[in-house]
Amino acid sequence: MFTAQNISPELTVEESSSDIWIPxxxxxxxxxxxxxxxxxxxxxxxxxxxxxxxxxxxxxxxxxxxxxxxxxxxxxxxxxxxxxxxxxxxxxxxxxxxxxxxxxxxxxxxxxFGTPWPVEDAKFKDVIIMAGGVGFAPLRPVVEFIEEYRDDYGEVNFLFGTRDPHSILFHQDVISLQSDPSVNFQITVDHSFSNWRGNVGVVTTLVEKAEFDPENTVAFVCGPEIMMRYGAYSLIDAGVDEENIFISMERNMKCAIGHCGHCQYGPLFVCKDGPVFLYPAIKNYLNIREL
Amino acid sequence: MSKSEVHKYRVSTEDLQQIFKALSSKDYQNIGPIQRDGAIMLEKIQSFDQLAAGFHEDLDKGVYRLSQKNDGSLFQYTVGPQSFKKYLYPPRRKLWAATKTGNGFNVEEGDQPPAKMAFWGIRSCEIRAIEILDRIFLRGEFSNKWYEKARQDLFIVAAGCTKPSGNCFCTSTQTGPAPKGGFDLSVVEVIDKKNYFILEIGSEKGQKLVNKIKLQPASPAEIQNADKLLAASEKKMSKRFDPEEAAKILMENPDHIHWNEVAKRCLSCANCTLVCPTCFCSSTEDITEITGDHTERWLRWDSCFNGDFSYIHGGQIRPTTKSRYRQWLTHKMSGWYDQFDSSGCVGCGRCITWCPVGIDLTEELLAMKS
Known part of the structure; x- marks a missing residue:
């Protein structure tokens, strides 16, 4: 890690403009x-x-x-x-x-910009966090939040699927999650190496290793679209109410304020109606090709 | 103003010239229809004489023909390729610029909104289109400041549409042909031995402007002449569809076989989105000097028909013409209701006129229905 030293670039924004376009x-x-x-x-x-x-x-x-x-x-x-x-x-x-x-x-x-993961509403419930690859990144603040208020949550499961052992994101987090008794952390890889002793297969295969009361469980899912689609199916098969499944979408964005039109997903704007959606709000669109 | 209070006046071309001058003297930039490149274009004009006089249009699917008569008429064309959208929401504008400073950069202001503008001869369909743009750029959590300023200072001189083309369908979208509100002044042009206009005042701003001009109240017969023209205009439009039904059909049929049929004809050229008075998609462009020290961010119109419109890492979400046409029509006619509580179509017919292969969206909607 590097640390910042002597940060003093010359900066002047000519006008304290309220223009949303100015960074x-x-x-x-x-x-x-x-x-x-x-x-x-x-x-x-x-x-x-x-x-x-x-x-x-x-x-x-x-x-x-x-x-x-x-x-x-x-x-x-x-x-x-x-x-x-x-x-x-x-x-x-x-x-x-x-x-x-x-x-x-x-x-x-x-x-x-955008809608947040409803971490407050998930309190006093069991939680399943399902991440695919770089999908871990948007879910990491959820893990942090739950760890901070751990007593307010029931069983906490983190199911993580990644391409191969080399692509494991947030290595330090993974190591500490693996030794954390308060979180049921499961990891699987699509392709293993000879020294890999863990699970091999898609992330949905980890659902059976999760501990939760299906009627009182909230799930947060983020990863490639196909992984989220089948992830949601596997959670519903395991008894989780679809009204308690949340998914984070990704689209091309230029403005992030609903003005440029690029992120449209059916009648929704991913930038302002999402990126975090309640699964039933988008489940029909997930099945439409090239939407 | 309630209906009973509406006063109508009979004004001459010379009276309109007075209004034009009054607007100029109040620092409005007049913008109106002129003839250029064989089409009716909307340009900034300094003198009333620049307005296109005597021009008539002959429009069909993929067809635009301009002809001139010696009738001295001002508003007997239908709608040209351009909409007034380009003055409220310009095709290109500099958002901001930045200059490099060591590790960082300084941000400088971009293009500023225009001075006060007055739109001449705007049709009812397009007034409704501006109200739709208002919903997009002003009513959400974030406001487009540039648009907001241009819109606040706008003066609208509407023209009742007495010459709908075969491509028009504002009776179906209930957006015309008679302007109903949203204007400062409105005229209906009556072609006679000596042409005259029936003027209606639509706002206090409009009233104030004409206060100093001596106006002659219109006779009941003159008002009736104008009303007859508008009623006849309504009857001329033969295209019919039910927007709410269309919205439902489109949302329920993303996999309809007809999308393949349209895709065989559609060239994905983006013409329809560029001539549309409500299409609002945009993209950003970064233009950097070769030294790398100075850069500009531009906002420019974009189209859902363009290849890189839906690009995310790994490829395009919509690589096929089928998916792009479906996106355009379904958004305009259906998703728009969910997003902005109205249709995105005002029935102006420009997308039909300027489609190089003459695709008529009303026909495609009918085909989807059966």
Whole structure:
């Protein structure tokens, strides 16, 4: 890990404009390379222009100078506000520019946007967190929240599916979750290596290892669309009420405020009606190709 | 204003010229129909004489023909390719710029909203279209400040539509042809030995503007002439569909076999979305100097028919024409109700006129129904 030193870039926003398009200047305070293509950043404000506190599941638009903007979910809320943590996968021009940033570099942030995971409403219930690959990142604040208020929840299960042992995200979290007696943590990989002694297969196979009272269980699901679809099926098969299943969607976004039209999903805007949806609100759309 | 209080006046072309001048003197930029490139275009105009006079349109599926008569008429065309949307929500605008400073960058202001604007000859369908844009840009949690400013300062001189084309269907969408509210002034043009207009005042702003102009109250016969023209206009529109029924059919039939049929004809060219007065999709563009020190962020119109519109890492969500046409029509006619509590279609027919292969959405809706 790196630490920020002497952060004092010259910054002046010419006008304290309320224009939603103008990003707030933040700087990289900390950078942690997770694996081949994922990097976690902690940003802190570079001016008095500070974003509102975020809730688990919400996202910001991240602007890299001269390259563009992308929507990224908050991946930890442990850093005290106004610090903001994002985990970025290097998959395109903007995400690459963001991943290449170093401590002290400036980024632009707009947000927070979107609907949160309803962690408060899940209190006094059993919880299933089902994550696929980088889908762990938007769910990480949920894990943090539950750990902080652990006594307020029933059984807590974390079912994590990932591509292969090398792609395991948040390695330190995984190690501590594995030794945490208060969480039933299960992990599986799609493809194993010879030294892997754990589960092999898709994440839905872990549902039978979860401990929960189906009638009093809330599930939070995030991962590739196909994984979320079958994840929801497997939870419903196990008796979980579909009204208690939440899913986080991803679409192209330019504005994040319902004005640009890019993130439309049926009659919904993923940016403002989501990204976290109640499963029944979108279950019919999940089956329609190229929606 | 209640119905009984509505006063109508008989005004001449010269009177309209006075109104035009009054708007100019109150710092309004007049914008109205002119003839350019063989089409009726909406441009900023400095003098009343610039308005397209004597022009008539002949519209059909994928057909636009302009002809000129020596009748001195001002509003006898139907609707050109452009809508007034482009002045409230420009095709391109600079959101902001930034200059590099060491590790960081300074943000500078982008384009500022225009000065006061007056729209001339706007049809009822398009007034309703502006009200739809209001729902998108002003009524949500976030407001488009640029649009808000342009909209606040807007003066609307409407023209009752007495020349609907074969592509029009505002009687089905209940958005015309007579302007019902939403204007400051409205005229119905009566072609006679000497053309005249029946003027209606729709707002206090409109009243104030014409206060100093001597207006002659219209006679009952003159008012009746104008009403007859509008009634005849309604009868001329033969296309019929039920918007609420269409909304239901579309939402229930994402896998209808007819989508494949439309996709065989649709070129995914995006014309329909560019001429539509309510299509609002946009994209951002970053333009950086070769030195890498200065950059600009631009907002520009985008279309759900464009290839990269739905791109996320890994590919396009909608790679096929079928899925793009389905998205466009289902959104416009159905999803729009869920999003903005109204249809996204005002029946202006531009998407039919300017479709290079003449796809008529009302026909596609009928085909989906059967």
């Amino acid at each position: 707030s200047p933040y700087v990289v305070a900390d950078k942690h390379v997770e694996n081949d293509d994922l990097v976690t950043f902690v940003y802190e404000p570079a001016s008095e222009d500070i974003l509102d506190p975020m809730q688990p599941g919400q996202f910001n638009m991240l602007y890299a100078f001269g390259i563009g903007e992308i929507p990224i979910s908050v991946s930890s809320l442990i850093s005290d506000h106004p610090r903001i943590t994002h985990t970025i996968q290097n998959v395109g021009a903007v995400s690459k520019a963001c991943c290449n940033m170093r401590v002290g570099d400036q980024i632009g942030l707009r947000g927070p």
